[in-house]
Amino acid sequence: MTILESIRQPRDLKALTEAELGELSDEIREFLVHAVARTGGHLGPNLGVVELTVALHRVFESPADRILWDTGHQSYVHKLLTGRQDFSKLRGKGGLSGYPSREESEHDVIENSHASTALGWADGLAKARRVRGEKGHVVAVVGDGALTGGMAWEALNNIAAAKDRPLIVVVNDNERSYAPTIGGLANHLAALRTTDGYERVLAWGKAVLQRTPLVGPPVYEALHGAKKGFKDAFAPQGLFEDLGLKYVGPIDGHDIRAVESALRRAKRFHGPVLVHCITEKGRGYEPALAHEEDHFHTVGVMDPLTCAPLVPSGGPSWTSVFGEEIVRIGEEREDVVAITAAMLHPVGLGPFAERFPDRVWDVGIAEQHAAVSAAGLATGGLHPVVAVYATFLNRAFDQLLMDVALHRCGVTFVLDRAGVTGTDGPSHNGMWDMSVLQVVPGLRIAAPRDADQLRAQLREAVAVDDAPTLLRFPKESAGPAIPAVDRIGGMDVLHEADDPEVLLVAVGVMASVCLQAADLLQARGIRCTVVDPRWVKPVDPALPPLAAGHRLVAVVEDNSRAAGVGSAVALALGDAEVDVPVRRFGIPEQFLAHAKRGEVLADIGLTPVDVAGRISASLAAGQGLAKQSPDAQEHQA
Numbered sequence: 001m002t003i004l005e006s007i008r009q010p011r012d013l014k015a016l017t018e019a020e021l022g023e024l025s026d027e028i029r030e031f032l033v034h035a036v037a038r039t040g041g042h043l044g045p046n047l048g049v050v051e052l053t054v055a056l057h058r059v060f061e062s063p064a065d066r067i068l069w070d071t072g073h074q075s076y077v078h079k080l081l082t083g084r085q086d087f088s089k090l091r092g093k094g095g096l097s098g099y100p101s102r103e104e105s106e107h108d109v110i111e112n113s114h115a116s117t118a119l120g121w122a123d124g125l126a127k128a129r130r131v132r133g134e135k136g137h138v139v140a141v142v143g144d145g146a147l148t149g150g151m152a153w154e155a156l157n158n159i160a161a162a163k164d165r166p167l168i169v170v171v172n173d174n175e176r177s178y179a180p181t182i183g184g185l186a187n188h189l190a191a192l193r194t195t196d197g198y199e200r201v202l203a204w205g206k207a208v209l210q211r212t213p214l215v216g217p218p219v220y221e222a223l224h225g226a227k228k229g230f231k232d233a234f235a236p237q238g239l240f241e242d243l244g245l246k247y248v249g250p251i252d253g254h255d256i257r258a259v260e261s262a263l264r265r266a267k268r269f270h271g272p273v274l275v276h277c278i279t280e281k282g283r284g285y286e287p288a289l290a291h292e293e294d295h296f297h298t299v300g301v302m303d304p305l306t307c308a309p310l311v312p313s314g315g316p317s318w319t320s321v322f323g324e325e326i327v328r329i330g331e332e333r334e335d336v337v338a339i340t341a342a343m344l345h346p347v348g349l350g351p352f353a354e355r356f357p358d359r360v361w362d363v364g365i366a367e368q369h370a371a372v373s374a375a376g377l378a379t380g381g382l383h384p385v386v387a388v389y390a391t392f393l394n395r396a397f398d399q400l401l402m403d404v405a406l407h408r409c410g411v412t413f414v415l416d417r418a419g420v421t422g423t424d425g426p427s428h429n430g431m432w433d434m435s436v437l438q439v440v441p442g443l444r445i446a447a448p449r450d451a452d453q454l455r456a457q458l459r460e461a462v463a464v465d466d467a468p469t470l471l472r473f474p475k476e477s478a479g480p481a482i483p484a485v486d487r488i489g490g491m492d493v494l495h496e497a498d499d500p501e502v503l504l505v506a507v508g509v510m511a512s513v514c515l516q517a518a519d520l521l522q523a524r525g526i527r528c529t530v531v532d533p534r535w536v537k538p539v540d541p542a543l544p545p546l547a548a549g550h551r552l553v554a555v556v557e558d559n560s561r562a563a564g565v566g567s568a569v570a571l572a573l574g575d576a577e578v579d580v581p582v583r584r585f586g587i588p589e590q591f592l593a594h595a596k597r598g599e600v601l602a603d604i605g606l607t608p609v610d611v612a613g614r615i616s617a618s619l620a621a622g623q624g625l626a627k628q629s630p631d632a633q634e635h636q637a
């Protein structure tokens with residue numbers, strides 16, 4: 001039995017010797033590389049927190065002490081030490097989640113994936129403990145990247161204000177988000193890390209320790225106790241101490257003894273403490289360390305020896321199509337600039353940054369700032385393209401509404417990972433954008449159905465300089481081109497029939513589902529028109545008159561059914577007094593468990609067979625009995 005297998009719960013760690021802890025760390029890294037290579041997942045971040053996680057679980061008594069992981073993508077080691085060692089279906093249907101999950105364990109507190117929230121949670125939990133007179137520590141682990149998010153600073157402002165309320169913030173500083181973390185905060189962390197004299201003092205301390213093994217631990221404690229003095233003498237004045245947090249660090253986050261010592265001192269302190277740990281993303285796995293772009297932040301299924309992908313790609317990704325086209329547009333228009341929220345490569349802006357390094361900004365994990373800054377750029381005469389994952393735009397709703405739309409700024413938002421993303425679980429699906437954004441006056445939303453449409457609609461979007469525009473597309477490959485057979489208004493007709501009964505409105509990537517559903521319906525003698533509205537907000541004025549020539553309208557979208565495109569179409573038909581029932585096919589109003597995208601779509605009935613089956617059942621039940629029937633009622637699927 002390996003040491004790792006012998007760890008069933010955190011308390012099992014306490015009996016291990018220093019040598020065994022070293023062995024355990026090696027075993028964990030070996031386990032992570034092989035397990036994550038089999039399923040895909042967040043490899044680099046987890047390789048970086050092995051010793052930190054072991055130390056946390058040796059010093060604190062989870063779950064009585066609450067250990068919170070910001071973003072949650074670095075919680076695999078925590079899972080391994082809290083009784084979850086079956087990683088065979090990690091992020092897959094029925095397997096472990098890629099993030100903390102309350103359903104999985106009493107040791108998990110926040111079910112996250114959106115960054116920069118853990119400090120706010122910690123603030124609330126610490127306050128609750130105080131009010132209820134409960135004992136126990138609250139510890140929040142936050143990355144240097146997550147610390148660039150505004151929410152983290154709102155929380156720190158509150159945490160620092162309560163001098164007598166214990167709360168421990170552990171900064172896991174690996175100098176990277178995906179790419180190196182940017183900005184004033186990153187510079188400050190670097191200054192704390194690299195002050196020459198301070199480094200020399202630390203090196204001297206380590207050397208003393210190594211020479212005196214018997215008195216090592218007490219000397220270590222004394223050395224760390226004296227650190228504040230050293231820091232004042234040699235390091236720049238700490239921003240955190242100026243704010244009112246006790247600063248402990250910087251600590252070598254791969255030295256379990258050093259981390260434990262720092263955590264124990266933090267635990268004894270009766271107010272807010274920040275422990276600054278220096279770690280290495282991808283630690284112990286050469287291919288990750290050598291990977292300049294992101295140190296294997298996430299990997300797909302791969303061979304752990306060669307790192308060759310084991311799942312064939314299905315053609316160019318949506319991301320790469322966007323990435324290439326925005327460079328072409330950039331060549332033609334000098335005013336087009338780009339913004340990323342710490343995800344330059346994942347959103348496809350890498351080539352643009354290479355070609356136009358002065359026309360792209362990484363603003364950190366700060367979607368709200370990205371939107372407001374874009375409003376400023378637009379007002380300053382440029383056309384910004386803000387590229388984010390769909391789920392993260394939720395953060396910037398108010399800024400899109402009040403700063404961009406109210407001021408009629410020509411800003412283009414590009415939402416990658418829209419719709420069901422699947423394996424990253426409930427918080428990562430980009431399934432709300434077309435609902436929450438319906439209410440934004442002046443905003444135009446495009447949902448391209450294929451790569452050609454993405455290129456064309458991106459160009460249409462950046463041509464709008466007096467209102468916000470937005471494009472959304474899903475994860476993975478863009479699939480084959482879907483030709484139009486006709487154009488009505490601004491909409492592409494994808495399939496026609498004589499005397500059609502059903503109008504299928506295919507939103508973006510759901511075009512292929514609708515075409516297949518139309519074939520299935522045709523086989524049952526039900527004739528369909530399939531139309532791709534291209535721009536789904538506002539509803540094309542040609543849609544209501546087209547709908548009037550059918551018995552039933554079915555809107556199929558990879559977005560929440562609640563208040564999405566289907567609802568907007570129903571509203572437009574109502575306003576135009578077109579009395580044809582509308583069935584809405586979309587994502588039910590629920591949080592979707594992690595599984596592959598295809599599995600999730602099948603579970604929620606967004607497949608051609610389901611769509612066709614439900615449409616023919618509606619018709620058989622008498623819905624849309626006659627074209628333009630005055631009695632037809634709008635149908636809520």
Ligand SMILES: Cc1ncc(C[n+]2csc(CCOP(=O)(O)OP(=O)(O)O)c2C)c(N)n1
Pocket residue numbers: 045048071073074113114115142143144145146147172174176177178281297341342343365366367392395
């Ligand atoms: C609001 C939000 N925006 C973007 C992301 C995408 N994202 C996931 S992890 C990450 C980088 C996190 O860096 P850091 O906190 O330093 O953790 P590390 O991976 O370095 O351990 C980003 C940008 C996110 N999770 N949440």
Ligand SMILES: CC(=O)[C@@H](O)[C@H](O)COP(=O)(O)O
Pocket residue numbers: 071073113114297298346417421424475
């Ligand atoms: C934690 C987080 O938000 C990202 O790391 C995300 O998991 C990446 O998703 P993709 O793998 O789809 O880029």
Ligand SMILES: [Mg+2]
Pocket residue numbers: 143144145146172173174175176177
């Ligand atoms: Mg980091």
